[in-house]
Amino acid sequence: VDVMKDVLMNRIGFRESKMELDSFETVRSQTSGWAVTRRITGTTEKANDLENELRFDLGAYLITDHIGRVSLKKWDPYETVVASLTDKDFLGAGPTWEANGEQTINQVIAYYGWTGSGDDLDEYTAAHSLNDLVSQYNYQQVLQFEHKDRWTTGASSRQIGAWASAVFDRYSRHPSIIRGMLDRSWLALEPGDMVAVSTTRAPS
Numbered sequence: 001v002d003v004m005k006d007v008l009m010n011r012i013g014f015r016e017s018k019m020e021l022d023s024f025e026t027v028r029s030q031t032s033g034w035a036v037t038r039r040i041t042g043t044t045e046k047a048n049d050l051e052n053e054l055r056f057d058l059g060a061y062l063i064t065d066h067i068g069r070v071s072l073k074k075w076d077p078y079e080t081v082v083a084s085l086t087d088k089d090f091l092g093a094g095p096t097w098e099a100n101g102e103q104t105i106n107q108v109i110a111y112y113g114w115t116g117s118g119d120d121l122d123e124y125t126a127a128h129s130l131n132d133l134v135s136q137y138n139y140q141q142v143l144q145f146e147h148k149d150r151w152t153t154g155a156s157s158r159q160i161g162a163w164a165s166a167v168f169d170r171y172s173r174h175p176s177i178i179r180g181m182l183d184r185s186w187l188a189l190e191p192g193d194m195v196a197v198s199t200t201r202a203p204s
Contacts, residue, residue, distance in 0.1 A: 001028040003036060004054050004072065011047050020071035027060050027074045034058070034159055036151040038114065057151055059166040063192040073192045077169050083189060084196040085182075095180030097201040105145040105171040106135035108164045113154020126154040130164040135172035145171075176202060 001024050008014045036054075055062060060074040087094045113125030121127075136142055145167070152159050178197050182189075189195065 001025075001031070001058070001072070004051060004058075007047050007050050008070065014070065018069055020065070020069050023071035023073060027058060027072045030074050030076075031058060034162075035153070035156070037153045038116070038151050053150060056147075057149060057163060059163065059170070061192065063190075065190055071192070075166065075170055076194075079194045081194045081196045083186070083193070084198070086198045087200055089182060089186070090180040091183060092181060095178050095197070095199050095201055097199060098177040098179075099174045100177045101174045103171060103175050104135070104139065104143045104173065105167055106132040106139065107142050107144045108147060108167055109144065110147045110149055110160050110164065112149040112152040112156070112160055114148075114150040116150075119148065124148065124154075126157070128157055128160050128164075130161065130168075132168040132172040135168070138173075178202070 005019075005021075005024055008019065009016070036057075051062065055072075058072075058074060060072050063071050063073055065071065107129070109127065109129045111121060111124035111127050115123045115125065117123055131142075149160070149163075152163075178199065178201075
């Protein structure tokens with residue numbers, strides 16, 4: 001979290017007034033004990049690449065609100081929903097639904113403990129394979145995702161295990177995509193809000 005704030009504020013030039021700093025502290029509290037050891041030296045790194053690497057390792061998202069402030073939010077499948085929608089709440093022909101099955105993940109192979117000198121697999125000092133056996137049984141296939149973690153130390157297998165559990169929480173079932181338009185009565189909804197949707201367009 002500290003590295004993400006440093007990149008945004010001291011490398012990209014975001015002012016504090018353009019950041020929801022409390023949201024970064026919330027994610028910090030949700031990842032207590034999570035640590036990185038990588039130091040950025042020498043070769044110039046793209047700030048966007050660094051932010052995306054860290055965001056993915058944290059299982060979090062950078063969100064811009066309606067007044068242009070940037071906040072950080074961690075994916076939490078147990079978060080309390082702020083609104084519930086049904087087909088009648090959508091304008092026009094109603095919502096569309098996609099299974100989005102290509103995003104399903106039920107096996108992760110993580111390489112970590114990066115030496116800092118390249119991107120070949122032998123530049124990582126540790127590897128870990130984890131499986132969601134329930135998802136593999138339900139779909140009758142192994143849907144693998146390979147992750148090269150340049151931030152986690154090779155001694156942090158517990159941290160990698162926590163990361164994999166979060167990935168399975170989000171992706172071990174087809175992560176459906178629902179698209180639609182709402183009227184102005186829903187303007188209070190913000191990007192990143194958790195919303196429950198009941199629709200006849202999706203299979204039960």
